[in-house]
Amino acid sequence: MTQLPPTLLAQLGDRAEAEHLIDIGYRIVDSPMGPLLLVATESGLLRIAFAAQDHQQVLEDLTQQISPRVMQLPRRLDIAARQLDEFFAGTRRDFEISLDLQLTGGFYGTVQRALAHVGYGRTLTYTELAAAAGRPAAVRAAASACARNPLPLVLGCHRILRTDGSLGGYAGGLDAKRYLLNLEATRTRLAVPD
Amino acid sequence: MPHFEALVHQHGPMIWRVCRALLPEQDAGDGWSETFLAVLRHWSAVAAADNVQAYLVRIAQRACADIGKRSARHIPMAQLPEQAVTDGYSRTELWQALARLPVRQRQAVIFHHLAGLPFSEVASALETTPTAARRASADGIATLRQRWSFEELS
Numbered sequence: 001m002t003q004l005p006p007t008l009l010a011q012l013g014d015r016a017e018a019e020h021l022i023d024i025g026y027r028i029v030d031s032p033m034g035p036l037l038l039v040a041t042e043s044g045l046l047r048i049a050f051a052a053q054d055h056q057q058v059l060e061d062l063t064q065q066i067s068p069r070v071m072q073l074p075r076r077l078d079i080a081a082r083q084l085d086e087f088f089a090g091t092r093r094d095f096e097i098s099l100d101l102q103l104t105g106g107f108y109g110t111v112q113r114a115l116a117h118v119g120y121g122r123t124l125t126y127t128e129l130a131a132a133a134g135r136p137a138a139v140r141a142a143a144s145a146c147a148r149n150p151l152p153l154v155l156g157c158h159r160i161l162r163t164d165g166s167l168g169g170y171a172g173g174l175d176a177k178r179y180l181l182n183l184e185a186t187r188t189r190l191a192v193p194d
Numbered sequence: 195m196p197h198f199e200a201l202v203h204q205h206g207p208m209i210w211r212v213c214r215a216l217l218p219e220q221d222a223g224d225g226w227s228e229t230f231l232a233v234l235r236h237w238s239a240v241a242a243a244d245n246v247q248a249y250l251v252r253i254a255q256r257a258c259a260d261i262g263k264r265s266a267r268h269i270p271m272a273q274l275p276e277q278a279v280t281d282g283y284s285r286t287e288l289w290q291a292l293a294r295l296p297v298r299q300r301q302a303v304i305f306h307h308l309a310g311l312p313f314s315e316v317a318s319a320l321e322t323t324p325t326a327a328r329r330a331s332a333d334g335i336a337t338l339r340q341r342w343s344f345e346e347l348s
Contacts, residue, residue, distance in 0.1 A: 012227045
């Protein structure tokens with residue numbers, strides 16, 4: 001089997017990007033919760049997925065839903081990768097990246113977009129989130145919307161807890177959710193000393 | 195149909211063999227990139243192709259022909275070798291022998307033996323009949339054998 005010189009793929013990616021031929025660009029970055037898949041269209045960050053969600057399957061789904069023009073394009077995700085690094089280092093609270101919210105449709109989407117208003121270090125219950133999305137009785141739907149959040153971390157579904165204070169669920173696993181809540185709690189206390 | 199990058203991983207190595215056989219070394223990467231850029235530009239046609247592999251080889255053939263013409267224009271006339279097809283082929287003696295085959299035979303050998311296409315597909319890539327494609331490939335291989343053993347003896 002002939003091996004491809006490694007530079008060939010990178011050159012193809014650069015030229016395809018310059019000609020606007022790639023709809024779904026992706027990059028895999030390391031994080032304290034394992035490898036993360038970052039996906040962006042030309043309009044912005046579209047999808048973040050944890051390893052447990054099967055990165056290949058996520059790309060496969062995006063192929064069906066959006067476009068088969070899929071390619072690894074590390075540079076398209078430079079800014080998102082850097083801001084996530086800063087977030088995990090505790091030096092960034094808010095993301096300043098353009099988002100492509102086309103995967104946030106319907107009531108789930110309303111819930112997912114409402115997540116953007118839950119600030120760093122704060123938590124809400126699923127009931128409060130349902131209310132924030134305009135349907136206070138739709139608690140189960142609010143929980144499902146969190147489970148299907150296309151942009152975890154950026155739309156902070158890790159900040160949503162059960163009414164009894166227990167964690168509920170998390171697509172990245174409960175350890176990841178605990179890690180994020182601890183990170184934000186620690187940094188919030190550090191930032192506002194008594 | 196897999197997504198674009200999966201297609202590149204699946205067929206990229208085969209297209210790379212074809213491009214290196216059709217173009218001088220310094221242009222082969224360009225031919226390879228142009229082939230897959232053309233795939234992106236004409237995705238629906240590629241996705242609708244009966245035989246994607248054969249379709250890709252045809253795209254590669256066209257891309258390499260364009261690049262070949264372009265870089266041939268940049269070679270000063272005084273430096274042109276006696277047979278234009280040999281320029282840049284310097285990797286191995288076998289490669290050189292392949293480069294000296296008549297164009298038709300060379301293409302048939304490359305498409306059948308390097309790209310792995312059946313003669314029915316080689317025939318449509320070369321716009322000829324399967325019988326003629328098979329004959330061109332066989333003639334090419336026979337010539338290679340002759341030259342190879344001759345050069346080994348000399």
